[in-house]
Each structure stands twice: as structure tokens, then as C-alpha cells.
Amino acid sequence: MRVLYFAQARRLAGTDREEFPVPSTLSTDAFWALLLARHPALAPLRPVTRLARDEAFLPADATLAPDDEIALIPPVSGG
Numbered sequence: 635m636r637v638l639y640f641a642q643a644r645r646l647a648g649t650d651r652e653e654f655p656v657p658s659t660l661s662t663d664a665f666w667a668l669l670l671a672r673h674p675a676l677a678p679l680r681p682v683t684r685l686a687r688d689e690a691f692l693p694a695d696a697t698l699a700p701d702d703e704i705a706l707i708p709p710v711s712g713g
């Protein structure tokens with residue numbers, strides 16, 4: 635699984651993308667558990683960050699596949 639980090643998530647993870655080996659499908663909650671084990675600094679963003687796949691936001695109960703590209707989209711402000 636490829637994970638893309640944007641805005642605050644990129645800063646806290648220390649990277650803009652990485653490969654994330656997952657052996658099978660997983661729930662978004664299981665994905666977050668793996669992600670936070672790797673990048674604990676992302677924990678404050680968990681409640682406000684949306685996940686996207688194929689440029690579309692995912693529902694909270696989505697199932698993720700090993701070949702997905704998942705983007706973390708934290709809140710951003712514009713101007």
C-alpha cells in the first residue's frame with residue numbers, strides 16, 4: 635500500500651509518501667493502528683484527518699486493499 639501525506643501529516647510523518655506493507659485487506663481503524671504505530675506523532679491528527687483513495691474521500695467503514703494508494707488529508711486553511 636502506498637501512503638501519501640499532505641500538509642501537517644507530511645510534517646509530522648517526516649515524509650510525503652511511503653510504501654506500507656500490508657498482507658491483506660484491513661479496516662480504516664486497523665490502518666490507523668498500523669500508521670500510528672509507525673508514526674505516533676500523527677495521533678493528534680487522527681480525529682480530523684480524512685482518508686482518500688483514487689482522489690475520493692473514504693467513508694469511516696471502508697475496507698482498504700494492499701494495492702491501494704491512500705492519502706491522508708488533514709484540515710487545511712486557505713486564503
